[in-house]
Amino acid sequence: MDWVEELGKICEVFPPSDAYRVDETPPLIAPEPAENFVVVKPENSVDVSEILKFANERGIPVFTRGGGTGLSGGAVPTANGILLSTEKMVEIEVDTENRVAVCGAGVTLKQLDRAAFKNGLSFPPHPGAETATVGGMIATNAGGVRALKYGTMRNYVLGLEFVLASGKILRVGGRTVKNSSGYSLLHLLIGSEGTLGVVTQATLRLFPAMKDITVLAAPFQRMEDAMSCVVEISSKMLPMALEFMERRAVEIGERVSGRRWVSREGEAHLLMIFERFDEAEEAAEIAENKGAIDVFVATGKREQDDLMAVRGLIYEGLRNEIIEILDACVPPAKIADYWRKSNELAEKYGIELVTYGHAGDGNVHQHPLIYDGWENTYFEFRKKLLELAVSYGGVISGEHGIGTVKIQELAEICPDQYRIMKEIKSLFDPRGILNPGKVVLPNHG
Structure with missing residues (x-):
């Protein structure tokens, strides 16, 4: 790399x-990092512009990195080149009159939450780990447990400053909720995983301070009854979160958290979070009518923390036993059917699946456990599993993104979309220097 000195x-x-x-991509499917690359830490869009001009003129790959919390290999530098870290872009301004925060791309979710709270406001969606950055969450259109009520990152980004591969700095959107000013370049950048431009600053919508919550836990004998409960609750109110776990996931969550769930009985368990107690009461009645084994109402903070820890730490308990964490998304009313069919498919391949996820929005997290010879059959299984999700009107990724790990499935299951994405990539980044090998393969690939 004779260009480093220059x-x-x-x-x-x-x-x-x-x-x-x-x-954070599980090691068995994580892409191999490049042997030779250098790290740069720009402080603003002008710095980024100079770096990208330099790289574009020489055809040097540039990989943008935020907090490194992604699960699809999107932040891994997979070719010799430049890793552009946003860690120094941490300026933040809270505009209380217009209820927005103007954030550098490197601002973490924790920093954003604190800044909003200090100003009597909140950033409700909580779409990632607290060390996830604004730029990274925008790059993957991050979701999380509160997406049912509060949406994903896409619903909060009002304006963006980003830099094209050529070094051109663009600013789109502003501090307004409404924007019908032609094609939305803003929304094209959201979810593009660093392949179309480098986000340097974002204007994010804030909400009034959040209210106290009530947490319900309800086990069901059958997944179908649990999902019927989810559908009815969602038709009558809008909980902050509606999570589900199969029994094995509950057991893993209990083990790693050291906390107790309300019961291990039943094949499906719901965790429901409400900001209004009257909605929680109505939801409890619906759950009982749908055949819940029990409905536990946790009003004290310790009880709430115990229940949320069981759900929140499942992945930690499985981290060293899994091939990957899948995040297909299906219509909520189809979750039970998808769950049974996916288990049948896994059984044919001799694969053990542990399943839980966001029942309210249909985002299903499935962990295939490591088995002997997995390299020979797993990827065939995964393609069939993702095809199953799409057949129900779903998508192959709800919140983790494509990165390097699902490019083949995107190309084969959604060929028309994939072709258009490649054309858009070529328009924004003709030399293909921005996060190459992520989301779409190069034209010669």
């Missing part, structure tokens, strides 16, 4: 530590 005249260049070589 790059050093534009910005400070750092050698890569091991932390920059990986994200």
Whole structure:
């Protein structure tokens, strides 16, 4: 890389530590990081512009990285080139009169939450780990447990500043909720995983301070009854969260958290979170009418924390036993059927699946456990599983993104969409320097 010294005249260049070589993608499916790359840490869009001009003129790959919390290999530098870290872009301004926060791409979710809270406001969706950055959450259109009521990142981004591969700085949107000003470049950038431009700043919508919550836990003998409960509750009110777990997931959550769930009986368990107590009461009645084994109402903070810890720590309990974490999304009314069919498919391949997820919005998390010879049959199974999700009117990724790990499925299951995405990529990034090998393959690939 004979260009490194020349790059050093534009910005400070750092050698890569091991932390920059990986994200949170499970190791068995994570892409192999490049041997040779350098790290740059720009502070603003002008710095980014200079770096991208330099890289574009020479055809050098640029991989943008936020908090490194992604699960699809999107932040892994997979070719020799430049890793652009947004960690120094941490300025934040809270405009209380217009209820927005103007954030640098490197602002973490924790920092955003704190800034909003100090100003009597909130950022309701909580779409990732607290170390996830604004830029990274925008890049993947992150969702999370509160998406049922509060939506995904797409619902909060009012304006963006981003830099094209050419170095051109663009600003789209503003501080208004409404915007019908032609094609939405703003929404095209959201979810593009760093392949169309580098987000440097975002204007995010804030809400009034959140209210106290009530948490319900309800086990059911049958998944069908649990999902019928979810559908009826969703038709009558809008909970903050409606989560589900199969029995094995509950057991894993209990083990790793050291907390107790209300019961291990039944094949399906619901965790429901409400901001209004009267809605929680009505939901409890619906659950009882749908055949819940029990309905536990947790009003004290300790009880609520115990229940949420069981659900929240399932992944930690499985981290070392899984091939990957899948995040297909299906219509909520189809979850039970999809769950049974996916288990039947897994049984044919000799695969154990652990399933839980966001019942209210249909985002199903499934963990295939490691087995001997998985490399020979797993990817065939995964394609059939994702085809099953799409056959129900679903999508292959609800919140983790495509990254490197689902490109083949995107191309084969959604060929027309994939072709148009490649054309858009070519328009924004003709030389293909931005996060190459992510979301879509190069034209010669």
